[in-house]
Every structure is written in C-alpha cells, then in structure tokens.
Amino acid sequence: MMARGASGKSLSGYCYIASGLREVLQALDPVRSDRQLCARLGTDLLFHWFIDLPLDEEVSDPTVFSKNQARLLTHEVADLFFSEVVASARRHGWVSDDHFSVDGTLIEAWASMKSFRPKGTATGPGGGNAWMDFKGEKRTNDTHESTTDPAAKLVRKGPGKEARLCFAGHATMENRNGLCVLLAVQPAVGAPESAVAVEQMTELRNRGFTPKTVGADKGYHPREFVEGVREQNIVPHCARKEGQRTLHVLLTLAHAISQKLRKRIEEIFGWTKTIGCFRKSRDRGVERTHAQGQYVVAASNLVLMAKLMVTAPPKMARA
Numbered sequence: 001m002m003a004r005g006a007s008g009k010s011l012s013g014y015c016y017i018a019s020g021l022r023e024v025l026q027a028l029d030p031v032r033s034d035r036q037l038c039a040r041l042g043t044d045l046l047f048h049w050f051i052d053l054p055l056d057e058e059v060s061d062p063t064v065f066s067k068n069q070a071r072l073l074t075h076e077v078a079d080l081f082f083s084e085v086v087a088s089a090r091r092h093g094w095v096s097d098d099h100f101s102v103d104g105t106l107i108e109a110w111a112s113m114k115s116f117r118p119k120g121t122a123t124g125p126g127g128g129n130a131w132m133d134f135k136g137e138k139r140t141n142d143t144h145e146s147t148t149d150p151a152a153k154l155v156r157k158g159p160g161k162e163a164r165l166c167f168a169g170h171a172t173m174e175n176r177n178g179l180c181v182l183l184a185v186q187p188a189v190g191a192p193e194s195a196v197a198v199e200q201m202t203e204l205r206n207r208g209f210t211p212k213t214v215g216a217d218k219g220y221h222p223r224e225f226v227e228g229v230r231e232q233n234i235v236p237h238c239a240r241k242e243g244q245r246t247l248h249v250l251l252t253l254a255h256a257i258s259q260k261l262r263k264r265i266e267e268i269f270g271w272t273k274t275i276g277c278f279r280k281s282r283d284r285g286v287e288r289t290h291a292q293g294q295y296v297v298a299a300s301n302l303v304l305m306a307k308l309m310v311t312a313p314p315k316m317a318r319a
Contacts, residue, residue, distance in 0.1 A: 101262035109152030194225035215262030
C-alpha cells in the first residue's frame with residue numbers, strides 16, 4: 001500500500017520496492033520465492049497495482065530481487081515499513097497510547113535437525129541430507145550448532161514437547177483494537193521474555209507512547225520485569241501464579257480487564273503463523289527472520305485496519 005505513487009526508477013524500476021513488499025505479498029497471498037513472485041508479476045494485474053508497476057514495464061530477473069535484500073536489511077526498510085503502518089493506525093485513533101500487553105512465541109528456523117552437529121564439524125559433498133542417527137547422543141547448544149543456520153538454537157516449547165531449532169519472537173500489543181505495535185525477533189537462547197518486554201516498554205516511550213499498564217501471562221513474574229516496568233511508572237498486570245508470592249499483583253478491575261484483553265495477542269501469533277506462513281522462517285539468520293516478521297505482522301495490522309475502516313467500533317452511549 002505504501003508503494004502507491006512511488007515508481008522506484010532509481011533501482012531498476014520497481015525492483016527495490018517489490019523486494020520489500022515481497023514479504024507482504026507472501027503474507028496476503030502466499031508467494032514462496034522471488035522466482036514465483038516474478039512469474040506472478042508477469043500475469044497478475046493485482047500484483048502490478050500493488051507495487052505501482054506499469055503494464056508495459058518488463059519484469060526483472062529474480063536475482064535482482066535477491067540482491068536487493070541486502071540493501072533492505074542495511075537500511076532497515078522492514079522496521080520503517082512496520083513503524084509507518086503503526087503510525088497510520090495512530091493517526092486514525094485505532095491505537096491505545098496507555099494500555100498494552102506483551103508475550104513471546106517460538107518461530108521455527110529453516111534449518112533441519114540433521115544440521116545440528118558438534119561444533120567444528122565439516123560437511124562434505126553430499127552430506128547435507130545424509131542418514132543421521134542421534135540415538136543416545138546428548139546434544140546441547142553449548143556443544144552443537146546448526147551448520148545451516150548457526151543462529152538457530154535448540155529449545156523446546158514446554159515439558160513433553162520435542163526440541164526444535166527456533167528463534168524467539170517478542171511482541172507488544174495495544175489493548176484498544178489488538179494491533180501489534182512492536183515486534184522483535186531474537187535468538188531463542190539469551191535475553192528472557194521478561195527482560196525484552198522491559199526494553200520494549202522503553203522503546204514505546206521513545207516512539208511517543210505513554211504506557212500506564214502492561215498485561216502479561218504467568219511467565220512475566222520475575223522481579224526484573226515487575227521492577228523494570230514500575231521504574232517507568234507502568235503498572236504490571238501479570239496473570240496470578242498459584243503457590244507463589246504475588247504482592248505485586250493487584251487484583252483490581254483494571255487488572256481483570258488487562259488479563260481479558262491480553263489474550264488477544266495470541267490472535268496475532270495465530271494469524272502470522274497460519275495465514276502469514278510465519279510458523280517457520282523462510283530465511284536464515286536472526287536479521288533476515290526479524291525483517292520477515294516485520295512485514296508479516298504489518299500485513300496482519302493492515303488486514304485488521306481495513307476491517308476497522310469499514311466497520312468502525314460502536315460509540316459508547318452516554319449515561
């Protein structure tokens with residue numbers, strides 16, 4: 001949508017813009033690769049309109065799109081695109097400036113479990129899909145790494161779940177309409193969700209928001225989160241954890257409302273992982289996966305914003 005009116009002539013016609021919007025197109029109308037995108041651009045008038053491509057302009061080679069990805073990462077185009085979508089929602093009054101929710105999720109890496117081998121192991125010709133037997137072998141992130149994507153870490157979602165090579169996605173949602181205002185993809189092993197959430201509250205203030213409350217699930221009980229947000233004059237509304245001392249949890253009406261609304265963040269994860277095809281990354285590395293996430297979540301926001309534009313929320317009647 002942001003590409004309307006911009007021809008991008010300085011970078012081989014439309015290819016620079018189309019490279020950035022590829023991920024948006026993949027979320028709205030699944031496109032598996034740059035090669036398939038070029039094929040669709042040659043036949044699909046909707047794609048021509050989306051990137052403002054004249055009908056008589058020749059479609060570039062797929063390699064041009066791939067080479068432009070490095071430029072997009074260097075200039076943080078994905079983050080700027082996502083920020084502009086959020087700014088547009090704020091101009092329409094669809095975003096709360098005061099009340100937010102935080103949560104995290106795991107994003108499966110593109111790397112195969114066969115690639116998770118002892119560090120320093122060399123892969124010879126034809127060894128990419130060789131027969132592997134891991135029975136009885138203890139594999140940890142300290143001793144092993146993926147030869148395909150070293151940034152992917154071996155983690156499990158919970159007790160009884162199988163371990164997978166994943167990245168961690170950290171999201172912040174505003175509570176008025178359930179729009180995502182911040183998303184960060186980081187290594188699955190490192191900073192905990194609670195610490196990242198505190199950093200995101202600081203980032204919200206840097207972007208002009210004035211957070212007053214933040215809802216979260218039981219995993220955000222650590223002292224670093226509670227004290228970290230309180231230092232910023234934000235009231236933490238964590239889910240109550242049975243059997244644990246919870247003096248910082250005030251069971252007020254505001255707390256109950258936050259706990260009800262914060263579950264909508266799962267709708268964001270659900271949309272991005274099913275319709276947006278972000279359950280598993282299509283790229284290697286944290287940086288590229290983060291950029292992909294920005295586009296997919298921006299597409300999720302755009303879909304919800306389109307619904308809000310057509311059917312505005314009902315106005316409250318005065319007492």
